[in-house]
Amino acid sequence: MLNIQIKNLLDDKKCYEVIRELRWSEGVTCLTCKSKNIKKRGFHSHQAFRQRYTCCDCNAQFDDLSDTIFEGHHQPLRVWILCLYFMGLNLSNEQIAQELDLASKDTQTMTSQLRAGIMVKKSQLN
Numbered sequence: 001m002l003n004i005q006i007k008n009l010l011d012d013k014k015c016y017e018v019i020r021e022l023r024w025s026e027g028v029t030c031l032t033c034k035s036k037n038i039k040k041r042g043f044h045s046h047q048a049f050r051q052r053y054t055c056c057d058c059n060a061q062f063d064d065l066s067d068t069i070f071e072g073h074h075q076p077l078r079v080w081i082l083c084l085y086f087m088g089l090n091l092s093n094e095q096i097a098q099e100l101d102l103a104s105k106d107t108q109t110m111t112s113q114l115r116a117g118i119m120v121k122k123s124q125l126n
């Protein structure tokens, strides 16, 4: 039987567009000074669709995933997006784990993080 994995059918470019819509529906905002005077600064060296930015007011540099739960995570963004999608369909952690070929413990961590919001709470840093 043909083994079709949905995560291999997803477009990385679209995944980054989803993230930009989720976090910057009102336009890209500097993470440091909240300015909207932002210029694009090319893409991440290893993730071709991860847009980088520079703030024209305070010179802070950040990208699409800065300060999100996705940053530095070993799961690719498409797995997270699918996880969100399956949560929207009310799949259980067990079902999501199966669809995405993940350990159920990892899936549980991901879904509880996603429920709490995609932005990292500053108190959780350090």
Ligand SMILES: [Zn+2]
Pocket (backbone or CB within 6 Å): 030, 031, 032, 033, 034, 035, 055, 056, 057, 058, 059, 060
């Ligand atoms: Zn700034």
